[in-house]
Amino acid sequence: MLFDGDFLKKLEYLSLISRRVFRGSILAQRRTKQMGGGIEFADHREYTPGDDFRHLDWNVYARHGDLLLKRFQEEEDLHVYFLIDCSRSMGFGNPPKFDLARQVTAALAYIALSNLDRIGIIAYSQEIIADFPLTRGKDRILSLLRFLEKLEPQGTDTNLGRIVNSFALRPQRRGLAVVISDLFDPNGYERGLDLLRHRTYEPHLVQIHDPAEARPQMLGEIELVDAETDSVRKVTITERALREYRKVFDNFQAGVAGYGKKYGLGCTQTTNEVDFEDLILRMMRTAGAVS
Amino acid sequence: MFFESPGSLLWLALGVPIIIFYILKIRLRRLPVSTVMFWTQVLEEQNPRSIWQRLRHLVSLLLQLAMLALLAFAVADPYFFWEARSARRIVIVIDNSASMNATDVKPTRLAEAKRQAEQWIAGMRHRDEFALVAAGTQPQVIVGFTSRQKTVSSAVQSLATTDGPSQVADAVALARRLLGERQDGKQQEVVVFSDGRFSGVEELSSALAPLSGGREPPGTTDAAATSPISNATSQAPVKLQIIGTRAANVGITQFQVRRSLVDPLGYEILAEVTNASDQPVECRFEVDLNDEPIDVVPLKLDAGGKWSQVFEKTSALGGHLLATLKHDDALAADNTASAVLPRREIQPVLLVTSGNLFLQKVFEVNPLVKLTVVAEAPATVPAGTVVVYHRVAPDKLPAGQVFVIDPANATDLFAIGEQIANPIVTKQDKDSPLMSHVRMDNVLMPEARSLTPTLPEQTLILAEAVTKEPLFFAVNRPEGRVLVLTVNLDKGDLPLRTAFPITVANALHWFAGNKQDLRESLAAGSLATISSSDFAHPAKSASLLLKSPAGELKTLPAIERMTIGPLDHCGVWSIIEDPGSADLGKAIAPKTSDKTPTDEPLLEIACNLASATESDVRPPEELLANSTTASPVLAGLGSRPVWFWLLLTGLVLTTLEWVMYQRRVIS
Missing domain, CATH: 3.40.50.880 (Class I glutamine amidotransferase (GATase) domain)
Structure with a gap:
C-alpha cells in the first residue's frame, strides 16, 4: 500500500518542521505581489489626493516635509497546483518513478494544507486525465491520498505544453505550479513551463528519473520498446553508443537544471531510489528552510 | 584447379546452419525503456553510417560464409596443374664422413654442409618433396620423402658426425633408388654436399657440367645422368656442392699391432704417417702404452710423403697403445690412433x-x-x-x-x-x-x-x-x-x-681360448663380429652394453655370437656388462652414459681413422674450380600452397568479422 499509517506520520512530521520554518519560503503564507493590508512594509509612494491618511509616513513628513505614503505587502493564502505526470514512462523503474511522484505530491500537499493553503492536483499524460479540485484544510488529506492512490501510469504521448495550455485557461487564481515528472517529453518540456511562467504561475520542478535511464547497461542487438508509445526501434548498442547516450542524458539533466536556474525556478532532480521524506528535507534545505 | 582431398568440400554444408542461425538471429531481444527519445538522439548522430549499419548484418553473414568456404577449400588442399608439374623431388645427400670434420671451414665442413643444405630446404616449395641421406660410414636414409620443411630441416640439424669413411657413391646410388621408386612427373635430382673426398669422385667429376639458370645455386655442379655413378634405377641428375678448401693435413694412416713371431711376450707395431698437403711438414710421432711413452719419433715429411716404421716392443701386462701425432692441422681425428694389447697370461x-x-x-x-x-x-x-x-x-x-x-x-x-x-x-x-x-x-x-x-x-x-x-x-x-x-x-x-x-x-x-688374442685395430666405420669366447671373463649379466669412446652406451643382446657396429668413431670401444641387468630376465636398464659398470670390460676394440682417403682432406681441384659460394635462390612467398593463402585470407576475414563484432557490440 502506497499511503499507509507510517506515511501519514511522516507527513505530519514534515508539516511540523515546515510550519516553523517554511514561512515565506516555498509554500503557504506567502507574500503576494499585491500591495495592501498586510503588516510587512514594502516601500513608499507619493501621496495623491484620496489616499488613506492612515498610511502617510509622518516621520518622513516631519523630517523632510514630503508626503509619502507607506505601502505594505499584502499576505494571502497561496494556491498550489500539483501537475503530476501520469504517463507510462513514469511507471518505469524499480520502484516506479510514479510511486515517488505520488508520495512527493502527497507530502507537499499535506504541508500546504497544514499551512492553510489551497491545493489542487492535475494528473496528466497526453491530456489531463484526473483533477483534484482546489481544496483547503488538513481534513482533505485522506481524500487526496485516495485520489493519488487511484492514479495509474497511462497514456501514449506526454505533452506538457498542451496540458499547461488547457490548465492555464482555467479561471483560477495564479499560484505555485509544482510539476512532478520525468520530463521525458518528446515535444520538449520547456514549452509547458514557459506557458506557466507567461501565465504568471510560479513553476517548481521535481524531476524524477531511474538510474537505469541514466546509465543503461545493455549491449548488442536490441529492440527498444518505448514504454509510452510502444514503438520499437532496432538498435545496436555499443559501448560507444552507451557513452553517447550517457552524454545525451546528462545534457538533458543539465538542461533541466539550467532552465530552472535561468528563470529562477525551484528545481529538484532526483532518482526514484531515494525516500520521499529525504527528498522533501532536501528540498527544504535547498530552500534554506532547514539547516 | 584440382583438389588433393575433394571430400573435404562437404564442409561447405556447414553454411546451411550458419544461414539458419542468421535468420533466427533477426529476432532480436526486446527491451522496454521509458523513452527512446535519447536513443533516437544518439542514433541520429550516427546517421552517416546508417546504410552501413543496415548492411552490416548481411556483410557479417557473407563474411562468415566466405570464411567457411575458404576453410573448406583449404582443407581440400587445392592445387594448380602447373603447380603439380613444377614440383620437385630432391634427395639431399650430406657427407658426414671423417674428412667432413675438418676445421678448415669454420666451424667444420659438416656444419657448413648443413648450413648450405638448410638454404636448399628453405627454398622448398609447396608440393616439393625432400629426403635426406647420410653418406658417412654407411649410406643411410635419415628422412624419407616428405613435403614438411621442418622435418627435413631438423633431420639435417640432427645429423651426427662420424669418423667413418665417405660413401658418397653408394649414397648417391641409394638416393637414386629412392627417387626411382616413384614416377609421377616431378622433377627429380640429387644434391650432394661433400668435400669431394670419396671413392668414385673421378667418375662424378668427369661428368660434371656447370649449371645454367634455373633455381639451382650457382655453387652447384651437375653430374650428367650418364655418369657411371648413376648406375641406379633413377636417372636423376646429381648436383655436387663442394665444401672445404685444399687444407693441409698430416695423419696416421696405419697403426696396427701384432704378436711377435719370435718372442711370446713381444709385439710389433706398424705405424704409417702420411703428409696430405702440398708443403713439407715437421712433426713428432709418439707411442704410449698405458700413458707411458714407449717411443717418440721426430718426422720430416715431404709434400705428399709417407713415413712408416715397425716398432718391436715387449710387454706381458698389455694395455692401451696410443699413437699421437703432434701436429696442428685441419683434421684432428687422424692425429691419434689406438690399439689394444691384451695381457699375456702364464x-x-x-x-x-x-x-x-x-x-x-x-x-x-x-x-x-x-x-x-x-x-x-x-x-x-x-x-x-x-x-x-x-x-x-x-x-x-x-x-x-x-x-x-x-x-x-x-x-x-x-x-x-x-x-x-x-x-x-x-x-x-x-x-x-x-x-x-x-x-x-x-x-x-x-x-x-x-x-x-x-x-x-x-x-x-x-x-x-x-x-x-x-x-x-x-x-x-x-x-x-x-x-x-x-x-x-x-x-x-x-x-x-x-x-x-x-x-x-x-x-x-x-x-x-681367444682371451689372449690380439684383436687388430679396425678402421672407423667397420663392423665387428664377436663371440662370447672373446670375452676376458664370462659375462654375468643378461645383457651387455657397447660403450663408445665418447661414453655413449648401447644395449647389446647377450648372445653367443653377434655383429656390432658400425664403430663409427675413433677410439677404444668396450663391451661391458649391464649393471642394471645382473639377473637373467631382468629388465634392461635405460641407456645412460652416467652408468658406471663395476667390472672391467669384457672386450675392447680399437678403432682408428687409418684412411689415406679421409686424411687427405683436399677436395679435387677440378671440383673446386667449378665451385662458388653463392647461395641458392630462396622460395618466396609465392611458393606457399594455395591452402596457405586460403587460410590466410580466412584469418583476415575472421579478424575483420571480429573487428565488426567488436564495433557492433563492444565498440
Whole structure:
C-alpha cells in the first residue's frame, strides 16, 4: 500500500518542521505581489489626493516635509497546483518513478494544507486525465491520498505544453505550479513551463528519473520498446553508443537544471531510489528552510 | 584447379546452419525503456553510417560464409596443374664422413654442409618433396620423402658426425633408388654436399657440367645422368656442392699391432704417417702404452710423403697403445690412433709322461708356460691347468684342457685300434687355428695308432691319413677341450720338425681360448663380429652394453655370437656388462652414459681413422674450380600452397568479422 499509517506520520512530521520554518519560503503564507493590508512594509509612494491618511509616513513628513505614503505587502493564502505526470514512462523503474511522484505530491500537499493553503492536483499524460479540485484544510488529506492512490501510469504521448495550455485557461487564481515528472517529453518540456511562467504561475520542478535511464547497461542487438508509445526501434548498442547516450542524458539533466536556474525556478532532480521524506528535507534545505 | 582431398568440400554444408542461425538471429531481444527519445538522439548522430549499419548484418553473414568456404577449400588442399608439374623431388645427400670434420671451414665442413643444405630446404616449395641421406660410414636414409620443411630441416640439424669413411657413391646410388621408386612427373635430382673426398669422385667429376639458370645455386655442379655413378634405377641428375678448401693435413694412416713371431711376450707395431698437403711438414710421432711413452719419433715429411716404421716392443701386462701425432692441422681425428694389447697370461701345464725330452723341452722353452712334469697323473688337477698325457691316459679323461699324445690305451673319447705302419697325412684342416703355420704332409709318423673318436659330432679332424684314419683331432666337449695326437715321438721325426713346437704353441693357444688374442685395430666405420669366447671373463649379466669412446652406451643382446657396429668413431670401444641387468630376465636398464659398470670390460676394440682417403682432406681441384659460394635462390612467398593463402585470407576475414563484432557490440 502506497499511503499507509507510517506515511501519514511522516507527513505530519514534515508539516511540523515546515510550519516553523517554511514561512515565506516555498509554500503557504506567502507574500503576494499585491500591495495592501498586510503588516510587512514594502516601500513608499507619493501621496495623491484620496489616499488613506492612515498610511502617510509622518516621520518622513516631519523630517523632510514630503508626503509619502507607506505601502505594505499584502499576505494571502497561496494556491498550489500539483501537475503530476501520469504517463507510462513514469511507471518505469524499480520502484516506479510514479510511486515517488505520488508520495512527493502527497507530502507537499499535506504541508500546504497544514499551512492553510489551497491545493489542487492535475494528473496528466497526453491530456489531463484526473483533477483534484482546489481544496483547503488538513481534513482533505485522506481524500487526496485516495485520489493519488487511484492514479495509474497511462497514456501514449506526454505533452506538457498542451496540458499547461488547457490548465492555464482555467479561471483560477495564479499560484505555485509544482510539476512532478520525468520530463521525458518528446515535444520538449520547456514549452509547458514557459506557458506557466507567461501565465504568471510560479513553476517548481521535481524531476524524477531511474538510474537505469541514466546509465543503461545493455549491449548488442536490441529492440527498444518505448514504454509510452510502444514503438520499437532496432538498435545496436555499443559501448560507444552507451557513452553517447550517457552524454545525451546528462545534457538533458543539465538542461533541466539550467532552465530552472535561468528563470529562477525551484528545481529538484532526483532518482526514484531515494525516500520521499529525504527528498522533501532536501528540498527544504535547498530552500534554506532547514539547516 | 584440382583438389588433393575433394571430400573435404562437404564442409561447405556447414553454411546451411550458419544461414539458419542468421535468420533466427533477426529476432532480436526486446527491451522496454521509458523513452527512446535519447536513443533516437544518439542514433541520429550516427546517421552517416546508417546504410552501413543496415548492411552490416548481411556483410557479417557473407563474411562468415566466405570464411567457411575458404576453410573448406583449404582443407581440400587445392592445387594448380602447373603447380603439380613444377614440383620437385630432391634427395639431399650430406657427407658426414671423417674428412667432413675438418676445421678448415669454420666451424667444420659438416656444419657448413648443413648450413648450405638448410638454404636448399628453405627454398622448398609447396608440393616439393625432400629426403635426406647420410653418406658417412654407411649410406643411410635419415628422412624419407616428405613435403614438411621442418622435418627435413631438423633431420639435417640432427645429423651426427662420424669418423667413418665417405660413401658418397653408394649414397648417391641409394638416393637414386629412392627417387626411382616413384614416377609421377616431378622433377627429380640429387644434391650432394661433400668435400669431394670419396671413392668414385673421378667418375662424378668427369661428368660434371656447370649449371645454367634455373633455381639451382650457382655453387652447384651437375653430374650428367650418364655418369657411371648413376648406375641406379633413377636417372636423376646429381648436383655436387663442394665444401672445404685444399687444407693441409698430416695423419696416421696405419697403426696396427701384432704378436711377435719370435718372442711370446713381444709385439710389433706398424705405424704409417702420411703428409696430405702440398708443403713439407715437421712433426713428432709418439707411442704410449698405458700413458707411458714407449717411443717418440721426430718426422720430416715431404709434400705428399709417407713415413712408416715397425716398432718391436715387449710387454706381458698389455694395455692401451696410443699413437699421437703432434701436429696442428685441419683434421684432428687422424692425429691419434689406438690399439689394444691384451695381457699375456702364464699357462700351467702338467706333463704326465714316463719321459720324453722333446716333449718336455717344447713346453719348457715357452716363457708363458709353467711346466710340471710327473710320471703318474695326480688325483686332482688345479683348474686352468693343461694336462698333457704322453702314452698313458686315464680311461676317463678329466675335465679341463687335455692334450693326449701317442695314446697307448682307449679312453672315453676315443677307441684305439691297430697300429698304422707308416701313415702319411694327406688331409689337414688349414682353416683351424690349431694347424696355423703347420704342415704335416711330409712328417713321418711310424707306429701311429688307429683311433676312433667316440663323440664324432664334437670332434674336429685336424689331420688324417690316406686311409681316412684320424691322426690329430680335437674334441670340443663341454667339460673342456681335448686334443689327441697319435704320433710316436720316439720313432717319428715330428719332434725334429718346426711343425712340432708350432703345433704345441697352437695347442696351448687354443686351450687358452681367444682371451689372449690380439684383436687388430679396425678402421672407423667397420663392423665387428664377436663371440662370447672373446670375452676376458664370462659375462654375468643378461645383457651387455657397447660403450663408445665418447661414453655413449648401447644395449647389446647377450648372445653367443653377434655383429656390432658400425664403430663409427675413433677410439677404444668396450663391451661391458649391464649393471642394471645382473639377473637373467631382468629388465634392461635405460641407456645412460652416467652408468658406471663395476667390472672391467669384457672386450675392447680399437678403432682408428687409418684412411689415406679421409686424411687427405683436399677436395679435387677440378671440383673446386667449378665451385662458388653463392647461395641458392630462396622460395618466396609465392611458393606457399594455395591452402596457405586460403587460410590466410580466412584469418583476415575472421579478424575483420571480429573487428565488426567488436564495433557492433563492444565498440
